[in-house]
Amino acid sequence: MKHLYTWSAILAIVVASVVGDILLARAMKQVGDVHALWRRSGLWTVIGRTLANPNFFFGVAAMAVGFFSLLFALSWGDVSLVAPAAASLTFIGNAFAAKIFLHEKVDRRRWIAALLVAGGVALLAG
């Protein structure tokens, strides 16, 4: 039963994190380069435009779901299983999702990077 809880929490963390990352990445692309915007219109414009973006709002909500799932999972499960398993699967999920939903050019170089990092993170659990 404890394993079922732990893996359900890991799945919840992964799904929520991927949804959150995709929405936040889309929101910040819509806001535009923060450095340029800051220099041109000031910090408050950057903050205002970011907070007014609906994608940012839903992205933060998804991240909050992921964060509380993480808190749950950390208190039940072994940190050395939960943290790397969730992070590793999130890397793979994000690479797929960024290609599909954000139309990022995930070339061979980035696939290899995502797989190496996901594998490395999983091994750190060992």
Next chain:
Amino acid sequence: MTFRKYLVLAGVTVFAAAGDSMLAHGMKQTGSVSVHHLQSLVLAVLNPWVAVGILLLLAFFASYMNALSWADLTYVLPATSLGYVLLALTARFVLHEQVSPLRWLGIALISGGVGFVAGSPALTAHPHHDLVDDAEPEPATISASSEAGSYQGVAAAGPARSSD
């Protein structure tokens, strides 16, 4: 890539690693959280380790948003994954924990992954990025990017994607 952008990526890396480890430490002190006693989650925030961990994660969030405004998600994530290496090295040299050969292999894999994206372009050249960079974003641009299929045609026509 300017020095300031590398600094932002370093901020994402360090704040995430420090925040996560403080949070984990605090939650171990707090003990198990039950579904039937959700209020214990609120009490967990009162633990100083958890509180500082949350502050550090807020700093991580600000630098992460900053990075995502000028770089692809699939660039930022591998580039900032050195945080895991940082955590393992802290465990070995500060906390004097044993780091197994498998973990060293994991560290090597992550470092290799970071090396793979380090020299590559940070941003996919989408036509709409130039427009978003203007002082006032065009409403048409935003609605175009929020509908999945609408600029797929433009992207597929771009010469940069034909190899993928």
